[in-house]
Amino acid sequence: xxxxxxxxxxxxxxxxxxxxxxxxxxRNAPPAAxxxxxxxxxxxxxxxxxxxxxxxLPRALMAIYAGAMTAAAGCVLxxxxxxxxxxxxxxxxxxxxxxxxxxxxxxxxIRIETQGLAALAGACGGFLACLAVARxxxxxxxxxxxxxxxxxxxxxxxxxxxxxxxxxxxxxRRAEFLGWVSGNINHVYIDRLSAFWWIGxxxxxxxxxxxxALTLILLGREKALSAGVNVxxxxxxxxxxxxxxxxxxxAICGPIGFIxxxxxxxxxxxxxxxxxxxxxxCILSGAVLCLFADLGARELFHPYVLHTGLVLDLLGGLAxxxxxxxxxxxxxxxxxx
Amino acid sequence: MSSxxxxxxxxxxxxxxxxxxxxxxxAAGRLxxxxxxxxxxxxxxxxxIMGFLPDIRGDVSLDGQPVTKxxxxxxxxxxxxxxxxxxxxxxxxxxxLVELGGYARYSLMGGPSDRxxxxxxxxxxxxxxxxxxxxxxxxxxxxxxxxAWIAMVLAQDTDIVLMDExxxxxxxxxxxxVLSLVRALVRNHCKTVIMVLxxxxxxxxxxxxxxxxxxxRILASGPVPSTVTSENxxxxxxxxxxxxxxxxxxxxxxxxxxxxxxxx
Numbered sequence: 001x002x003x004x005x006x007x008x009x010x011x012x013x014x015x016x017x018x019x020x021x022x023x024x025x026x027r028n029a030p031p032a033a034x035x036x037x038x039x040x041x042x043x044x045x046x047x048x049x050x051x052x053x054x055x056x057l058p059r060a061l062m063a064i065y066a067g068a069m070t071a072a073a074g075c076v077l078x079x080x081x082x083x084x085x086x087x088x089x090x091x092x093x094x095x096x097x098x099x100x101x102x103x104x105x106x107x108x109x110i111r112i113e114t115q116g117l118a119a120l121a122g123a124c125g126g127f128l129a130c131l132a133v134a135r136x137x138x139x140x141x142x143x144x145x146x147x148x149x150x151x152x153x154x155x156x157x158x159x160x161x162x163x164x165x166x167x168x169x170x171x172x173r174r175a176e177f178l179g180w181v182s183g184n185i186n187h188v189y190i191d192r193l194s195a196f197w198w199i200g201x202x203x204x205x206x207x208x209x210x211x212x213a214l215t216l217i218l219l220g221r222e223k224a225l226s227a228g229v230n231v232x233x234x235x236x237x238x239x240x241x242x243x244x245x246x247x248x249x250x251a252i253c254g255p256i257g258f259i260x261x262x263x264x265x266x267x268x269x270x271x272x273x274x275x276x277x278x279x280x281x282c283i284l285s286g287a288v289l290c291l292f293a294d295l296g297a298r299e300l301f302h303p304y305v306l307h308t309g310l311v312l313d314l315l316g317g318l319a320x321x322x323x324x325x326x327x328x329x330x331x332x333x334x335x336x337x
Numbered sequence: 338m339s340s341x342x343x344x345x346x347x348x349x350x351x352x353x354x355x356x357x358x359x360x361x362x363x364a365a366g367r368l369x370x371x372x373x374x375x376x377x378x379x380x381x382x383x384x385x386i387m388g389f390l391p392d393i394r395g396d397v398s399l400d401g402q403p404v405t406k407x408x409x410x411x412x413x414x415x416x417x418x419x420x421x422x423x424x425x426x427x428x429x430x431x432x433x434l435v436e437l438g439g440y441a442r443y444s445l446m447g448g449p450s451d452r453x454x455x456x457x458x459x460x461x462x463x464x465x466x467x468x469x470x471x472x473x474x475x476x477x478x479x480x481x482x483x484x485a486w487i488a489m490v491l492a493q494d495t496d497i498v499l500m501d502e503x504x505x506x507x508x509x510x511x512x513x514x515v516l517s518l519v520r521a522l523v524r525n526h527c528k529t530v531i532m533v534l535x536x537x538x539x540x541x542x543x544x545x546x547x548x549x550x551x552x553x554r555i556l557a558s559g560p561v562p563s564t565v566t567s568e569n570x571x572x573x574x575x576x577x578x579x580x581x582x583x584x585x586x587x588x589x590x591x592x593x594x595x596x597x598x599x600x601x
Contacts, residue, residue: 209445216437218426222389228413228441273426274433
């Protein structure tokens with residue numbers, strides 16, 4: 001019971017701290033007074049203030065958005081798919097959205113607003129392709145969703161391959177999108193955030209309203225039905241919200257991997273399985289983790305700025321190995337398989 | 338007070354029919370036990386009432402209204418169901434589990450009311466777990482876990498309760514305690530309980546009515562004293578047994594072949 005208040009409150013404080021560090025600290029950081037002035041006025045009167053308003057703040061907001069959406073999607077997907085490895089990056093959602101955007105830009109020459117729609121459609125397409133492959137492989141006999149994860153890996157490989165082929169086809173544009181494709185939180189994409197943030201807000205609102213029903217679905221389909229949950233409708237609505245939310249994050253800063261996979265595992269021991277509590281905690285933790293990863297990408301190899309996506313991929317690979325070891329290779333789980 | 342009627346139910350998993358042409362009426366305020374050999378369709382019958390099976394023919398109606406026409410939420414306010422096996426995700430506490438039992442009464446944004454919370458406390462006290470609400474369900478013992486699921490069903494606060502072998506994992510003390518509790522709910526709160534039980538002695542001690550099933554059909558049904566007879570038991574279980582009254586209830590004693598009896 002204590003965790004219900006303390007843990008989310010601690011996360012809110014942590015998020016504020018991360019945001020403050022992101023804005024105020026670092027090499028080449030503007031003086032604190034300039035940062036405050038820029039934030040309070042909302043207008044840039046000096047070079048330092050414009051760095052805050054047009055570089056640091058946009059980067060922070062994008063990191064918060066991408067982290068929050070990806071973690072929320074991971075939290076919901078792991079519950080619905082019943083597999084600890086489910087996340088936007090393992091179920092074809094990120095790679096689908098990426099391919100759709102690159103396809104649209106390279107072959108159809110679409111503009112930014114349409115790129116957002118393309119990302120959403122691609123996210124849905126990637127996930128559906130993953131479901132279709134899993135069904136071919138016999139999803140019905142697979143209560144733990146393992147075939148879905150494997151088909152997610154297959155579909156992702158195919159989609160990433162197609163994306164790379166498109167990128168290679170046009171050397172002029174390649175440079176422009178190479179960063180985005182590997183997950184790049186960069187202030188130049190801020191107009192994408194201002195164009196698509198409402199999609200994420202709607203998705204989070206939907207998931208929040210369904211959180212209690214989603215928790216009941218964790219107890220099994222029949223338990224949820226008997227407790228009064230319309231399982232099919234709730235699953236469809238929350239899957240759609242999770243996929244669109246993750247897709248909108250890709251539309252803004254490219255595929256940010258592994259936050260969706262890792263954060264729910266970090267949060268669950270402290271927040272519990274109850275999605276009404278775990279979901280907000282995942283959203284906050286995802287934002288915090290992504291802010292810190294972005295901070296690392298910006299500061300660690302100064303004067304070079306890394307892609308946040310790469311930093312998270314490195315962290316995520318490690319976490320992936322730990323999760324596989326814990327859930328698939330631990331002695332008591334082996335007996336159950 | 339609700340009355341539940343089944344007429345001419347046929348249910349199947351894939352192509353094999355598991356329940357064939359079953360009709361029954363469950364009177365309000367009575368405890369009915371479904372008994373019969375393994376695989377005779379008892380659990381399937383409960384799951385049919387809940388509408389879990391894709392392939393069902395016949396009608397299940399609640400106060401004359403087909404249950405398929407009642408939405409899940411409304412149905413959950415009237416019928417609760419306890420499955421034979423339940424599993425709880427790690428880290429979920431007993432308190433959270435019981436609170437989920439009230440889901441059908443909550444509004445989209447709201448949570449449990451004060452009355453709901455009172456009900457949850459009572460449910461936990463009834464199953465003897467009032468001091469365990471803060472513990473994760475998966476750290477409880479097998480018997481405590483089973484009582485936790487019963488508390489969740491009680492928290493749903495419905496007129497009709499379906500239970501599939503509710504005392505399966507319990508030691509003999511809690512078998513009697515849980516069934517006495519169910520008995521009290523029927524008597525004091527006028528609930529209708531339909532329960533799958535394997536143990537005919539427990540059935541005879543606690544049930545008002547019994548339905549004996551074999552191979553997907555009802556072989557005998559009615560009040561316990563007139564239905565649990567040596568002949569019916571022999572027909573249903575292919576087992577010779579003595580049935581005799583003792584201290585106001587029927588006792589069922591299977592006969593052993595003399596060579597296999599344990600030496601005293």
